[in-house]
Amino acid sequence: MNAIKINHLSKQYDGFRLDNVSLTLPNGMIMGLIGENGAGKSTLIRLLMGLTKPDSGTIQLLGQDNRENFHITKQDIGIVFDETGISPELNVRQVNSIMKDVYEKWDEKQFWEYVRKFDLPEKKRFKTFSRGMKMKLGIAMALSHHAKLLIMDEPTNGLDPLVRDEVIRLLCDFTRDESCSVLISSHIVSDLEKICDYIAFLHKGQLLISEEKDRLYEEYGILQCTAEEYAALPPESIIGKNDTHYGLEVMVKRSAVSGEHNFSSIDLEKMFVFMARGEKT
């Protein structure tokens, strides 16, 4: 079963269109949704969670269509938004008391374990929390009801490297159970590179690619070449190019380039920049 299956999803806003997005996240995997600010990551997550209605296309979460009895499916989904959504007047104890009634499988013991692990004050009001503490509480809430799918919208945004590392470790622990999957959106590509099995690139509302991370590394490479060598490359192999002081840096599809070449490996950030820029000439 797939944790997420999106088919031809489109949504039109004034000046923005999320266009014909299709992607699949198999169970037990972590998918990183990468895109610049305004690429459509949050829109996609809102559509997934039924907060916005799509113009066309279908969404299945944990094998269920998100238009039918979604409140039942949501029992198995943990969500973390960029802004956690907790009222500033509440404290951790009150949050626990509320969540107990929201989720049937709310695990108080686990929640308090997370609270202790994150060193969150029990009685202090949420408005006194730092951004890192707020995010940790949001994550504790999402992880304390035995969710099978975790959806996180920019959870590491604005966090210091230590907390970001802590969050990443938590996600790795979460997916040790192979029935648990994660969709995490971020524009901090280095975070996603560490933990994700699958990568989806969104750019200006278009899904550029959705693929296994390791296959991306295998499939794409960087070629340092001269202008003449560049001109000899098959056009279908070129993803993007960059002029440097030392010549041309070209991102290519390795399988489409014939002959012997010295490809250097490419990281996700560079891959995304090349794909988003799309400069070929």
Place this chain on the structure above:
Amino acid sequence: MTEIKALKNEHGNGMKALWKHDWYKSGVKLVLLTGALCLLVLCFYGLSIYAHVGLTKGRSYSVRLSMDFYDARMLPIWLLPLITTWIAGKMITDDERCGWRKLCMAMPVTSRQYVTQKYLFGLAFMGASMVFVLLCQIVYVVWVGVFDWRYLTMFFLRYMMVFLTVSAVFTVLALWKSFGFALLWEFLLLMVLPAVWLTVAGVFSAPRLTYAFFRIGDMIEWLYYKPVGIVCGGIGSVVLYVLSYLLCLKIAESKSD
């Protein structure tokens, strides 16, 4: 079995969570505010009783002052529907601002539960206010010794209907506006300025024309002088409230950001 559990959750636990949330968020403030308002109502009733007893015993009060307090006992009551509305509306705008509604919709809480809870909250506060005013009125009638059933039936019912209509109209406006736009300041202007004017106009006897124009209660009260008015007004208020609920539900369900 899962379906039954989920249905139970949809109509039970989710609502309970929303009530808890609102209670934790503003329970203490609400109790203090209500307490202060009730105290204000009691003061006005006390002054009214004092003035009435003074008049009947022929004490040398300023007639103007006595009559003002005699008539004015109902004035602070008008703050109750306004405050009811303000609280319900403010809760929604606060939720909107901190992202609680968005989080709720992403959790197993439905928009129907969310809207229903806010409406029930408004109704509960309105009901409690009406019970309180009824008690005050009974005490008043008993104390001043004019134990006429008309005071507790036609006369008082008339006031209750006015109260219900004003509450319904303001709640309808505020909840609808809050769900539609969720702009706190616009909402405050809409709610607070008339309230301030009502009090000022009532206490300092503003010119009758503007007084009547702004004091919506007076106009509605006029409608309730006949029993048929009371019945129609009551039904009308309930219909208004239900229609507004359905409208808010539609807005909340179709709301996309």
